Amino acid sequence: MIAPKKRIETSPWAPFEDRRRARDEKRDAVLRMAVRMFLEEGYHRTPLAKVADRLNITKPALYNYFRSKEEILHELYRRGDEQYEASFGRIERAEGDGLHKLRELIRAYVHIITTDSGMCFARLDDRELGEDARTEVRRSKRRYDTAFRVQIAAGIDDGSIRTCNPKLAAFAIIGALNGIADWYRLEGELSVEAIAEEFALRLTDGLAAPPSRARSAAAPKAAAKSRKR
Amino acid sequence: MIAPKKRIETSPWAPFEDRRRARDEKRDAVLRMAVRMFLEEGYHRTPLAKVADRLNITKPALYNYFRSKEEILHELYRRGDEQYEASFGRIERAEGDGLHKLRELIRAYVHIITTDSGMCFARLDDRELGEDARTEVRRSKRRYDTAFRVQIAAGIDDGSIRTCNPKLAAFAIIGALNGIADWYRLEGELSVEAIAEEFALRLTDGLAAPPSRARSAAAPKAAAKSRKR
Amino acid sequence: MIAPKKRIETSPWAPFEDRRRARDEKRDAVLRMAVRMFLEEGYHRTPLAKVADRLNITKPALYNYFRSKEEILHELYRRGDEQYEASFGRIERAEGDGLHKLRELIRAYVHIITTDSGMCFARLDDRELGEDARTEVRRSKRRYDTAFRVQIAAGIDDGSIRTCNPKLAAFAIIGALNGIADWYRLEGELSVEAIAEEFALRLTDGLAAPPSRARSAAAPKAAAKSRKR
């Protein structure tokens, strides 16, 4: 009821909060601009001065938010990783056979790799990073590979996926997915959902166990169902 | 027949010939060294001085064979393109339905992308090139995309491939194939042939038309066969 | 006796006084921290940000007490100079022959150069200062040189010091004393008093005129001998 109440209550903290938020927003703006330019032009062909210019600040101002150009890159990878990690974790903890989860992984991957931070893993070169960060990024990449392999192996076990070399199959799928980063921006007519669905089916149909007569009735249904979404 | 004969025959030009050959061999050596180092370390992280060093020559000596670092890169792309072009042309001119040719394209692509020059298209960044060369490289890339799309479309027409979006399907396949360049060197246990065969089948089975009863007898056999290997 | 008494007495001016004192104390704290870090790391390798950090304040806060980094340095020299000036003046005004006063100067110098501000003259580089301040500092240094020379000359006159080049002798002594700043912190086992006494004797014994007839015969010989070399 009393107007200043809220003000009084939050008074001691507000400045801090506001400051921090403003700061975080700026830091974020730097990252968003940087990732766009890195993706567009390439990391090493993007001087920080240009990034700063487009943000209407000066080059050293960036150093209020990051310790080095490399740290910006590292942070971009980290943000990408958070997305992958969250999505993959959710899928892994959910119910479903190997094939289903594999398709979910594909859908998730498509949704992430079509975002700026998601694209970093596919389009930026982790050799620009120092030893430690590079190791971290590569660990993430291996973790994604593994996520796919695990579901493929699970699918083979539970009969939802035909026998194959899980490692190679995972490489093929991830390769196809990473490739999206190369053409997505330029082929604007397709929605992310459409791409996700198409890849989820196209990349797995070939892996799905061939419909035995018994299964031949069920599989088409599943396919039809998933196609609806 | 006699060993020196050839020498005698070419005698007047021999110096020229020899010179030119020696020159070409050196030029070639530069390219081979350069591509390896570019692939290993990245183009812009590979100073020409290091390339020269490993060849036991000096940096300016490189300028006897190439006008610029960029020209080296350009030439590498060109050599890669020659391979793709030759293989693709041969396949396109051959007999067979869409599915067959698609598989042949995949096999050819695997064989080329596992070579140094073939890897350039997938692992080097054409944005390092100047306007003209970049345009040329991108035309090549589009041409490969098109090659795959055409066979997919042909396969859809001739019934060997199930209905799908040829552009997306081609992107998926090429993405999977380009991905090979990311892991091939590190996963040494697999032969190129094995990879080629696995990818040719794995990436197409899902695209192949659903086995009619007539076909359903044949397809499993093929699958079984490939599994044995 | 009662705690608040002092507070009550100064009551009307207390805020001002307190303020000023608080301010001076802070200014002082800055100087004490700065001198320690300048001596430890070197002036130009000590960013103000680090000084501020260790004081748990922020960099621009320093500018409330000093107009520039250079002013801090200048002030440090000034504080050192006050000490030298006070001690030297006291000695010069006291009684005693040249040798005695020379020894007193040495003792005083040791006591001052083993303090932080005293060390500034020996360990910091006055070329970091601007024209005016640098001139001032150099005037101080010359003044110290002169103080030593004057007593040496006086000693020569009054017979307490043997004939020698006063300028060179003063340089030697001051050099030896300044050198203390290079090792004092690291050779913790010696008390300032011990060092002062040792230097006062060691650096002058050779300069002192032979006190007795017995000596007057021996000393020239030694000198003659060593001169032969």
Add this chain to the structure above:
Amino acid sequence: MIAPKKRIETSPWAPFEDRRRARDEKRDAVLRMAVRMFLEEGYHRTPLAKVADRLNITKPALYNYFRSKEEILHELYRRGDEQYEASFGRIERAEGDGLHKLRELIRAYVHIITTDSGMCFARLDDRELGEDARTEVRRSKRRYDTAFRVQIAAGIDDGSIRTCNPKLAAFAIIGALNGIADWYRLEGELSVEAIAEEFALRLTDGLAAPPSRARSAAAPKAAAKSRKR
């Protein structure tokens, strides 16, 4: 006799030799210019661009001879060390009692510290160097200290030097000697020899053991007296 003979004889080597000499001369010129400017202005206040300017070359040209600014500094120390090392070694291996050798060390030190490279140890700050080089320089400095201490201790043993704390005495002498670097350039009227001789005598007379019985009675008294203070 034949003019070109020499030319022919040295022919195959001359280019190499000439090249190498020219290169070494230039490298040397860089070092000589650098040391002068470093001593004059201070290391960190001397941009490489200015050094290059005075040599009529451009900044990056310096990188043909040195890998970094720090390496130049390091090399300067090394050249200084060579001089000290050579002189000290010669003296240590020679004949003579402690006092004699101590005086020789002093003379040598004066001769070296009045040269540009010799001055580096006294006037440049080894904290500008990286870990390794700094350690090396400090080892050198300790070695010089030790050289003096050893002779003082030897002199005490052989009776040529009166009992005293060798460490402190060495510090005092080296301090006095290093101080020369602070005033030598500016006090041009004195020859190096004169300074060397004056310091050799002035700094040791006080340390020399009283030569005669006559003195042995007087000296303790003086010491006792001054100790009362």
Add this chain to the structure above:
DNA sequence: CATGAATGAGGGTTCATTCAT
């Protein structure tokens, strides 16, 4: 008073490329 943010002025280093020999 104190703070976060921003700036301007450099400085060291790298590297493709050119040139005289």
Add this chain to the structure above:
DNA sequence: GATGAATGAACCCTCATTCAT
């Protein structure tokens, strides 16, 4: 044809200092 040397253009990063809040 090859070399050593040199250059110019960038680029990253640091830091003292200022300013609005």
